[in-house]
Amino acid sequence: MIEVAPSPSPARPPGVHRQGVQAETWQPWARRAGMALVAGLPVTFLAIFFVWPVATLILRGFAGTSGWDWSGFAEVLSKPRTWRLIGRTVGQAASATAICVAASVPIAALLYRRSFRGRGLLRALLTVPFALPSVVVGLAFRALLGAGGPLAFLGIEDGFWPVLMALVFFNVGLMARVVGLFWVGLDPRPEQAARVLGAGPWRALLTVTVPALAPALLAGGSLVFLFCATAFAPVLILGGATYATVETEIYLQTAQLLDLRAASVLSVIQMAVVALALWFSSAARRRREPVAKRSGAGSGLGGIGQERGNGGRPTALAPSPTFAVDWPSALVTALAVALIGAPLANLVYRSLLTGGGLSLDNYLALGDPGRAGLPYSLAQAAERSIVIALLAGAIALTLGMMVAVVLSRRPRAPWARRAQGLFDSVLMAPLGVSAVTVGFGFLITLNRAPLNLRTSFWLIPLAQALVALPLVVRTVLPALRSIDPRQRQAAAVLGGPPWRVFWDVEARTLRRPVAVAAAYAFAVSVGEFGATSFLARPDTTTLPVAIYKLLGRPGVDNFGVALAGAVLLAAITALVMALAESRWDRSPGLAKRTREGARA
Amino acid sequence: MSAVTRQDGAGQGGGDDARLDGPGRLPRGLAVEAVTVRYGTAAAVAQATLNVGPGEVVALLGPSGCGKSTLLRAISGLEPLAGGRILWDGQDLAAVPVHKRGFGLMFQDGQLFPHLAVGPNVAYGLRMAGIGRAERTAQAAEWLNLVGLSGYWDRDVATLSGGQAQRVALARALAPRPRLMLLDEPLSALDTSLRADLGAAVRSILAAADTPALWVTHDPDEAAAADRTLHLPASPAHLPR
Numbered sequence: 001m002i003e004v005a006p007s008p009s010p011a012r013p014p015g016v017h018r019q020g021v022q023a024e025t026w027q028p029w030a031r032r033a034g035m036a037l038v039a040g041l042p043v044t045f046l047a048i049f050f051v052w053p054v055a056t057l058i059l060r061g062f063a064g065t066s067g068w069d070w071s072g073f074a075e076v077l078s079k080p081r082t083w084r085l086i087g088r089t090v091g092q093a094a095s096a097t098a099i100c101v102a103a104s105v106p107i108a109a110l111l112y113r114r115s116f117r118g119r120g121l122l123r124a125l126l127t128v129p130f131a132l133p134s135v136v137v138g139l140a141f142r143a144l145l146g147a148g149g150p151l152a153f154l155g156i157e158d159g160f161w162p163v164l165m166a167l168v169f170f171n172v173g174l175m176a177r178v179v180g181l182f183w184v185g186l187d188p189r190p191e192q193a194a195r196v197l198g199a200g201p202w203r204a205l206l207t208v209t210v211p212a213l214a215p216a217l218l219a220g221g222s223l224v225f226l227f228c229a230t231a232f233a234p235v236l237i238l239g240g241a242t243y244a245t246v247e248t249e250i251y252l253q254t255a256q257l258l259d260l261r262a263a264s265v266l267s268v269i270q271m272a273v274v275a276l277a278l279w280f281s282s283a284a285r286r287r288r289e290p291v292a293k294r295s296g297a298g299s300g301l302g303g304i305g306q307e308r309g310n311g312g313r314p315t316a317l318a319p320s321p322t323f324a325v326d327w328p329s330a331l332v333t334a335l336a337v338a339l340i341g342a343p344l345a346n347l348v349y350r351s352l353l354t355g356g357g358l359s360l361d362n363y364l365a366l367g368d369p370g371r372a373g374l375p376y377s378l379a380q381a382a383e384r385s386i387v388i389a390l391l392a393g394a395i396a397l398t399l400g401m402m403v404a405v406v407l408s409r410r411p412r413a414p415w416a417r418r419a420q421g422l423f424d425s426v427l428m429a430p431l432g433v434s435a436v437t438v439g440f441g442f443l444i445t446l447n448r449a450p451l452n453l454r455t456s457f458w459l460i461p462l463a464q465a466l467v468a469l470p471l472v473v474r475t476v477l478p479a480l481r482s483i484d485p486r487q488r489q490a491a492a493v494l495g496g497p498p499w500r501v502f503w504d505v506e507a508r509t510l511r512r513p514v515a516v517a518a519a520y521a522f523a524v525s526v527g528e529f530g531a532t533s534f535l536a537r538p539d540t541t542t543l544p545v546a547i548y549k550l551l552g553r554p555g556v557d558n559f560g561v562a563l564a565g566a567v568l569l570a571a572i573t574a575l576v577m578a579l580a581e582s583r584w585d586r587s588p589g590l591a592k593r594t595r596e597g598a599r600a
Numbered sequence: 601m602s603a604v605t606r607q608d609g610a611g612q613g614g615g616d617d618a619r620l621d622g623p624g625r626l627p628r629g630l631a632v633e634a635v636t637v638r639y640g641t642a643a644a645v646a647q648a649t650l651n652v653g654p655g656e657v658v659a660l661l662g663p664s665g666c667g668k669s670t671l672l673r674a675i676s677g678l679e680p681l682a683g684g685r686i687l688w689d690g691q692d693l694a695a696v697p698v699h700k701r702g703f704g705l706m707f708q709d710g711q712l713f714p715h716l717a718v719g720p721n722v723a724y725g726l727r728m729a730g731i732g733r734a735e736r737t738a739q740a741a742e743w744l745n746l747v748g749l750s751g752y753w754d755r756d757v758a759t760l761s762g763g764q765a766q767r768v769a770l771a772r773a774l775a776p777r778p779r780l781m782l783l784d785e786p787l788s789a790l791d792t793s794l795r796a797d798l799g800a801a802v803r804s805i806l807a808a809a810d811t812p813a814l815w816v817t818h819d820p821d822e823a824a825a826a827d828r829t830l831h832l833p834a835s836p837a838h839l840p841r
Contacts, residue, residue, distance in 0.1 A: 187711075190712075190714075192705075193711040194713070195677075195678070195698040196698060197728055198725050199728045204699075207724075211713075212714070
């Protein structure tokens with residue numbers, strides 16, 4: 001006889017019932033306590049090392065001897081120089097962004113919509129700059145365009161043009177990747193529909209595909225704008241003596257003119273510019289959401305650690321006659337490759353160049369103590385950098401994973417969802433607030449009780465972890481979100497206890513993104529310059545800061561040693577990135593991609 | 601090896617003979633001759649042969665995964681051929697790119713452009729044909745009227761129901777007056793009740809426009825409305841190269 005009415009639970013064997021509940025979720029109290037811990041630790045970290053310093057910084061700009069005081073603002077804003085700086089910062093960032101956005105469509109068309117030999121290599125080359133330390137890039141362009149460089153005849157040693165080139169160098173590959181990954185997830189059929197309706201390849205691209213790519217173009221573009229507007233080392237190294245942006249001006253006011261008030265006001269202005277770009281980016285992301293749901297495409301920074309399948313549609317990769325934007329895209333890609341390859345090749349070449357021809361003298365000089373006014377050699381600075389970056393990377397990875405776990409949950413209660421949204425935007429804020437602001441904030445807050453870290457070794461790892469944190473979250477979170485909750489449920493229903501479900505479902509999917517995130521966190525930390533340049537003391541000087549100091553000293557051989565140091569720094573970064581990418585990319589990677597394709 | 605094996609005179613018995621072309625005469629309309637389409641080494645369509653005469657609506661019936669859609673895409677020029685020929689009025693279309701073939705293709709799920717409203721979607725093909733704004737607005741409005749959606753010009757396509765979206769897709773495909781309509785399971789995404797209604801509507805609109813059509817479906821009821829039905833057997837799987 002079949003029971004139709006719902007039976008009260010005591011009728012069932014109690015053991016079976018309990019087991020069922022346990023298998024599906026954690027005990028409620030344990031889950032809540034776990035979540036509180038996992039959410040609380042990053043929040044505390046951010047409150048102490050981000051909100052407090054930045055809030056203090058803002059207050060410093062407003063506070064007078066008694067109460068609120070706007071005179072600091074009035075004074076700074078009444079200077080024509082301030083407006084010139086703002087204009088230059090925005091203009092420079094906008095120009096670089098426009099170039100990157102325009103170039104990203106043809107490059108993505110070639111590298112993500114076509115299949116050909118050497119495509120993987122080209123993709124990898126275009127993503128190299130993103131992980132490269134900014135000091136290396138500044139130096140590479142200086143060696144290319146400056147006195148003695150092969151392109152010195154162009155006469156653009158410093159000022160607008162070299163900075164613009166460096167900014168495009170940094171971001172064009174990132175932009176193409178964001179657009180490309182979005183494009184791969186895009187349904188190719190609307191474009192095909194346009195072709196059948198009589199649109200030529202170019203018109204179909206412009207009237208149907210580009211509008212469909214708009215969310216990725218907007219989100220990626222505002223991200224690139226953000227990076228460009230807060231660029232520090234490229235402007236400092238390539239701008240020359242008189243060329244400054246808001247970011248370098250903050251540094252100048254603090255480190256050389258000792259006008260902390262003006263620096264605070266400029267930091268607030270910088271934050272306003274950044275907030276505007278972030279707001280634009282999130283507005284673009286919101287608009288994209290329905291599309292993303294349908295196609296499963298990632299965009300924004302989320303695309304970084306991920307390659308996606310193309311939804312199992314063979315047409316997307318087959319050389320299809322619907323798509324004929326070949327030569328222009330090949331040309332634009334070639335230009336981008338030249339822009340990225342030439343400075344790097346030249347950097348390596350010039351680092352080997354000494355008075356008597358090619359030699360390793362510059363590299364041997366890395367072991368000389370006493371260069372750059374340091375009590376130790378550049379090689380020792382490199383060691384120090386690696387230790388600091390390992391600590392910073394570990395902190396960023398631990399906290400970033402916690403944040404990603406919290407953000408990947410889909411709470412039912414409205415208050416929990418609101419809290420999650422707030423958590424999300426606060427966590428992403430360090431991405432927007434420039435590194436110089438972070439360093440400056442540390443300098444003026446963490447120098448007295450209750451937390452005096454001024455002479456502590458930990459100051460730099462903490463600052464670098466803060467800078468790397470958003471990147472970790474943005475790399476891990478999309479992977480975590482891509483796990484279908486039904487997979488978890490299926491594993492649970494099949495009898496897996498919670499830890500086993502986590503191991504079999506989550507951990508398996510997350511291995512690669514976590515490895516990539518760890519590598520990025522390390523790479524960002526080891527090359528971090530903006531915050532570290534504020535905080536480094538003689539005994540905690542990292543390699544990037546040491547290279548910059550060396551650059552400020554006269555002498556051809558000092559320049560040569562700085563170049564060798566830059567190559568060393570780039571090699572450390574590249575090695576770690578290559579390890580992370582290749583370790584997980586053998587045959588299981590292929591299987592994973594196929595699986596992803598099948599799921600989408 | 602012929603992939604298209606059987607022909608029933610489902611619509612009009614005996615009509616087939618009139619459309620068969622004698623030797624020496626140029627065949628009118630569409631002729632597909634031993635067409636093969638490959639994805640990698642797998643053949644999605646193997647040696648398919650069929651023709652569609654003037655004013656004729658031909659149904660192509662077969663189980664899912666047998667390559668019907670791929671064949672339609674090949675005819676429209678969206679898939680490269682690994683073998684065989686596609687001709688229109690006796691002329692090989694190999695060198696004619698997709699946008700110059702003058703065919704209309706209606707996708708299973710409409711594929712309306714999400715960034716355009718209903719009206720501009722319908723007018724898109726006319727715009728590509730270089731027809732001026734006033735003229736194309738008038739024509740597109742007329743087509744919208746014909747599919748029973750007058751007054752929907754400014755509607756966001758995301759707000760349409762499945763049936764409405766397919767009507768708009770039909771209007772959009774027909775507006776540039778294609779010389780052949782290719783319909784790829786145009787009703788399969790719809791509810792059963794809606795399917796019968798819209799199927800009849802599509803049939804009568806095609807007749808009114810006097811447009812020949814190749815109608816791909818897996819539903820024998822749907823195929824019954826056609827003049828002629830062709831059967832495509834299950835996938836030929838891997839053919840030797």
